[in-house]
Amino acid sequence: MRIAIDHRTHYRFSEPQARLVQMLRLTPCDTQDQTVVSWHIGVDCDARLRDATDGYGNAITMLYAEGPLAAIDITVTGEVLTSEATGVIRDAVEPLPPLFYQRxxxxxxxxxxxxxxxxxxxxxxxxxxxxxxxxxxxxRRFPRAPDAPDTGATAAEAFAAKIASSRDIAQMFIAGARSLQVPARYVSGYRSDGEASHSAPHAWAEAHIEGIGWIGFDPVTGLSPDASYVRVAVGLDALGAASIAGMRIGQGREELDVDLHVDRLGGEE
Structure with missing residues (x-):
């Protein structure tokens, strides 16, 4: 399946910022069942972008921008070719042992x-x-868990509240799996589900099964991810796999808007 992604993040500041440093986990990596055909990260101001890899094996881009900055827009566009793997992750970069993900x-x-x-x-x-x-x-407990911005809720808090986003329910799966002594990790990425637009990337989880390896589980659907998913970053939790994280030097409030479109362009070519 060929999937096109247009992900635009708009930051607005109530007062100009002197400096902005951001870690962008916005670039998917190739695996046996996922091939990045094209990918571009753009910024609407003068900024330095440096590509690297973090400790989880995620592709990252460090963004450095000098102020004064009243606003900044980060744009991601690209196409990814995926194939069906029944949720099994094959040939991904794995710098850490499964035992680490029981932490x-x-x-x-x-x-x-x-x-x-x-x-x-x-x-x-x-x-x-x-x-x-x-x-x-x-x-079954959370039949409707939309993609939504991170509120900072823990798995236990979201479970008790009975209202959850995809990232909340993914963290619940991880917490539950680890309580059963199964290594599990958080995944941030994209899912083509027929919706016109999204307010945040999709989230799901992976658990390690001896003899098979890492397998994806999406509590939003109750199924394993299929070819309509684009896997971007993994971490111990939502914070560790956040699409954008960093710091700013300056006073005032920060406002964030996300405009995300994930479209299917067709099958494999």
Missing amino acids: ATPRTLADAALADFAAEAAKGADRLERMHQLNTALH
């Missing part, structure tokens, strides 16, 4: 309610079956 973070720490939910849902005969059961159970 809990403040945002993915399961409280008693979430851990009990995971234990009750996942009673399969093997690890793969248990992860599918956890994925299905979260989908």
Whole structure:
């Protein structure tokens, strides 16, 4: 499947900023089932862009802009060719061992309610079956989990609130999986779901299954990711895989708007 992405992030500041430093996790990497055909990151002001790789193996771009800056627009456009892999990740860069992804973070720490939910849902005969059961159970509990900007909620807080975005429910899956001693990680990327536009990138999770490797699970659908997904960045939680993170030097408030379109251009060519 050929997928086109147009992702525009608009920052506005109530007072001019002296300097802006951002880490952009906005570039997908090639795997056996995902090929980047074209990709471009643009900025509407004078800025230095430096490409690198972070500790998780994600492609990153460091952005350095000197002020005064009243606003900045970051534009990402590209096309990616994907193929069906039933959620299995093949030939991805893996600098860290699976055991690393059993490490809990403040945002993915399961409280008693979430851990009990995971234990009750996942009673399969093997690890793969248990992860599918956890994925299905979260989908049933949160049948509508849209892509939305990050509120900073932890997995436990979102679980208790009974209202969740795709990033919240992905963190719930991760917290539940780790409570069952299964390595799991957060994934940020794009999904072509037929919607005209999105207010944030899509989020899902991956769990490591011995003998198979990393497998994707999307509690938003209750299924594993298919060829309509573009995988961009992984991390221990939403913060570690955030599309844009950094710092600014200056006073005042920051306003953020996202305009995101993900379109299918057709099958493999």
